[in-house]
Amino acid sequence: MDAEKAARALRRINDYLAAGPGDSDEFEILVEGGGDHALVLPRQAVEMFAYILGAMARGQGVQILPLHAELTTQQAADLLNVSRPYLIGLLERGEIDFRLVGRHRRVRFDSVMEYRRHDDVRRREAVDELSQLGQELGED
Template sequence: MTAEALEQQTYLPDQPEQLATVASFLEAHQSRRGSSPEPRYFLAGAQEGDQVEVPEALHMVLLQVVEALKAGHAVTVAPQSSKLTTQQAADLLGVSRPTVVRLIDQGDLPAERIGTRRKVLLRELLDYRERRRQRQYDAIAATGVELDAEDDPVAVQEQLRAIRQELADRRRGHTS
């Protein structure tokens, strides 16, 4: 593998007619649960019979890239190590490095120590990010209230304030 392949690269949408053909092919051959036999994907070389099977996960990456390019978006491919520094983890989560360190110290985010440094496994970080998103979605759903024209705005505001306080207490560990 060349050093260039390990660097971050950004690709701009180009040749929309070719993207449409590839997108149509990928969509038509998406994995269908319960269908038989399971679809298989291949990359073909210049010589007849020169091909390699592509794993479904790579097929899904290609599908996402083609869809983004087809929609006119640029796509950046940025290789990541499976072990990240706390700064890399912070960048991926969109938080500060001290926040990642606090998450590690609290046991919310597993990490390993290598000398004086902490390393976070990419898989663990992605799992944490998904759990955090789910908690955020749950919190949003919990604060939803049904309103109609006869509702008193002050009463609704008090109801929302009580829900927010309950969620804040839960976060701080003061479960009721």
């Protein structure tokens, strides 16, 4: 699917999500060429599909993993966009949970994502603090 088709499909899905009741757990989707049958999908699946289409529309690749998937340290480092030695440091300091399989570390995908969410919050707080400090210094 090219980026233009993905963007068009994303707009249609976002319109559908916006028009539907916000508390609806399921959506009926009519598929072109599918006859009179509707495809019934849970809201989370439709939202995930919209997220995937958004990434495709921006020309980004998409990979889907179960939350409980275990990653190698290199895969986890790639996901966080850090070096493998830096990731090992995070693991050894207990900032991300892992388990040993023989001599190899395995990191759960959801643990990596939890770390990333907390790290994003810390970064935003630091930027806000610097912005506030800059405003205070500028007022003098």
